[in-house]
Amino acid sequence: MASASEHRLRKRLLKWGHFIGLFLAMCVICIPGLWVVLNSFRPTVEIMAKPPVWIPNELNLDHYRAMFGGAGEGGIPVWTYFRNSLIISVTSTLIALLIGMAGGYAFARYKFKGKAMTFVMLMATRAVPGVALSLPVFIIFGRTGLIDTHLGMILVYVALNVPFTIWLIDGFFRQVPKELAEAAEIDGCTRWQAFWKVEFPVARAGIASAGIFAFLTSWNEYALASQLTRSVSSKTMPVGLLDFTSQFTLNWGGMCALAVLMIVPALILTFLVQKHLIAGLTFGGVKG
């Protein structure tokens, strides 16, 4: 009897330990985000207060109003940045997905010379930090006139994302038995129809998760964008954050407000495809 109750106690303790551990981990992840959201609604005085004010006394939309306001009132071209970000992220994601699907499918289904080597090389590019390449890219773009253009940024992000999407999508296509496509071909499909009507829908969850990852990478990327964009015509939102810095001051409230605007679309997108994402990650996770 004693051992049974002991066992129950241990189980309960473990459960609570689990909860507390998770809570702490979630705090570490969430509090900075919450702080950003909170600060975007608080007056600068309160943000800068020492000791910090944890519970806000006053919440208002001043920072947002200022941000969308005229140039003299601390306004920045939010909508233009948003549009730039959207165009660059969506286009680069679509291209990376198309290439990723073609490449992933090829790696999963076909045998060709130098396959293993090509794959390793593709993955090795992931080991090089993007910023390390910013100078060469800057020089090449400078010569070709791609600096400060949407096209230039799209190219960079496609290059950044393609290895990862190929790797992820390859894993998903490997999980789709090749007999499915064969059965479809016998059922009257061409090779192309067999892909679109059977293999693509079956691997859809994986492709969606690859898409999200590619989108978030482009949407959040700062280091390269800060070097390769110069003007309002191509600056993305992360780079736009710098508009709130001036020689002697930092407009924390404004920065937080813009950061919130950046987080919202990414958050919405993630929630929309959350189901696919989780299914996709565990599904693809089997493959090493």
Added chain:
Amino acid sequence: MAQVHLKNLVKSYGALSVVHGINLDIAEGEFVVLVGPSGCGKSTTLRMVAGLEDISGGEIVIGDRVVNDLPPRERNLAMVFQNYALYPHMTVRENLGFSLKIAKKSQGEIDAAVNEAAEILALTPLLDRKPGALSGGQRQRVAMGRAIVRHPDVFLFDEPLSNLDAKLRTQMRVEIKKLHQKVGSTVIYVTHDQIEAMTLADRIVIMRDGHIVQVGTPLEVFENPVNTFVATFIGSPPMNLLPGVAKDGQIVLADGTAIPLPPGYKLAEGRRIQLGIRADNIMPEGHALPPTAHMAHVDMKVTLSEPLGTETVVYAQLSGTEVQAKMLNPRPVQTGEVLRFAIALDKCHLFDADTGLSLKA
């Protein structure tokens, strides 16, 4: 329905040849089973007929068309795969109707064909489920249903029952046979299970190392195996093979045991042979079939017995070889017991010791 002809069919991957010039004529409505150990080229042959593998040489004729260069979709076949290959994102109804939809048939036609197939295979209550929610046997039936809705010229089965448990396998085997009787199509069926081959086939094609070893009805290959490979592959338990030498109209085994030559064989003195005896033709006395004109008797020491209910398989030593014999109306047998066995000589086979070929005239 159509005839199928394979003429000198060859498949090689680079220097490695896996199918070496197969010739086979399959009649309209015939149920042909390709059987052999794994790696014998039977699945590759089937996949070449389906158009899923390129043909390295020779010709495949379905109906009156040479289909060598036609893609699978233009060959009008249906195939049932070992792992079923059901489309997981479609319901059973969509799976069944997929080929008709691709062929741009009207919705009315599709529904009629799907309902008919579902009726035949008792799938009607499952039509709106996805494959993930079906049991193994049900998935197997959907795979067959997907094949029959198209009314193909030829059905191809690639080890369709090997993923099922023993009981379900027997049940599905019967269903496949019934289905063939109902639909009457030409069937090419690949399996490594000789029982499936025996029970289903009109004709069995036994393959080994990319060659056809023997073609014949199940009884033909059982009663007249062309060599020791077929003799041991077909039939369960496998045929016992005892090495010996012909001497004075007798076969002398390694330990000196002499057994009279089976009727109908004439052997040169001193020829080295293998004597083939099926377990059904060597039985302990008193537990055997009624004696026939040509009988021989040997004493053997029992090493193991496997009671199966109506009969017991007795393992015993003869001339250094383990022999399996059947005991009808069984009684308990002790290991180490010496029993007298009767051999039905007219049912025995002789094979050349070197080539393994049957010596039957």
